[in-house]
Amino acid sequence: xxxxxxxxxxxxxxxxxxxxxxxxxxxxxxxPLTIWLRCEGYDIGKSAVGKHVKALKxxxxxxxxxxxxxxxxxxxxVDEDPDQQASLNDMxxxxxxxxxxxxxxxxxxxxxxxxxxxxxxxxxxxxxIVQAQxxxxxxxxxxxxxxxxxxxxxxxxxxxxxxxxxxxxAQARGLSAEEAQFWREKVLMGM
Numbered sequence: 001x002x003x004x005x006x007x008x009x010x011x012x013x014x015x016x017x018x019x020x021x022x023x024x025x026x027x028x029x030x031x032p033l034t035i036w037l038r039c040e041g042y043d044i045g046k047s048a049v050g051k052h053v054k055a056l057k058x059x060x061x062x063x064x065x066x067x068x069x070x071x072x073x074x075x076x077x078v079d080e081d082p083d084q085q086a087s088l089n090d091m092x093x094x095x096x097x098x099x100x101x102x103x104x105x106x107x108x109x110x111x112x113x114x115x116x117x118x119x120x121x122x123x124x125x126x127x128x129i130v131q132a133q134x135x136x137x138x139x140x141x142x143x144x145x146x147x148x149x150x151x152x153x154x155x156x157x158x159x160x161x162x163x164x165x166x167x168x169x170a171q172a173r174g175l176s177a178e179e180a181q182f183w184r185e186k187v188l189m190g191m
Contacts, residue, residue, distance in 0.1 A: 006044050007052045014040060018049075019056050027057040070095060159188055 010018070014037075021033055030050045037044050163184050170180030 005048065006042070007048050010042060010044075014042065018052070022053045022056055023060065027053055027060075066095060162188055 007015070018033060018037070021036065022030075025032065030046055030053055033053065034044065034046050034049045037049065166184045166187055167180050170183060175183075
């Protein structure tokens with residue numbers, strides 16, 4: 001197994017800062033990044049920084065493609081069927097889980113980070129996934145309860161309309177209020 005690259009041996013906070021600076025610079029000019037690393041006490045060549053920045057940009061581009069595809073898919077699904085929102089939440093949870101797995105793979109390369117710090121970081125990374133999954137459960141529960149409420153309201157409205165029709169028909173036939181009530185109860189009992 002080849003030795004780890006110098007850039008992979010950077011402390012996680014320096015690698016994170018390098019990624020932020022590369023993104024802010026539009027992934028382009030690596031010379032200021034190389035100079036910054038040297039000022040921080042890390043002697044890493046331009047080609048190594050360039051390869052690392054290219055890998056970061058490729059990962060960013062892949063993630064953005066996935067996000068755009070998910071957004072387009074969600075728009076199409078919700079336009080077709082608004083009940084697809086729970087499925088979309090599930091997909092978002094799977095995408096976040098995928099990102100967590102990628103982060104975990106990257107942490108394996110962080111040889112300088114103590115295991116306790118890695119575990120804490122993984123816990124922090126997992127929190128949004130758990131929250132998204134919990135939100136998906138709440139969304140499904142809300143959707144089920146809302147459907148039940150709407151069905152109950154529709155059934156009550158139908159019973160009220162049927163009672164009104166029975167009352168009108170009873171009056172038209174000359175039945176008393178008591179007789180009309182009797183037929184309302186008999187006819188609507190099964191509804």
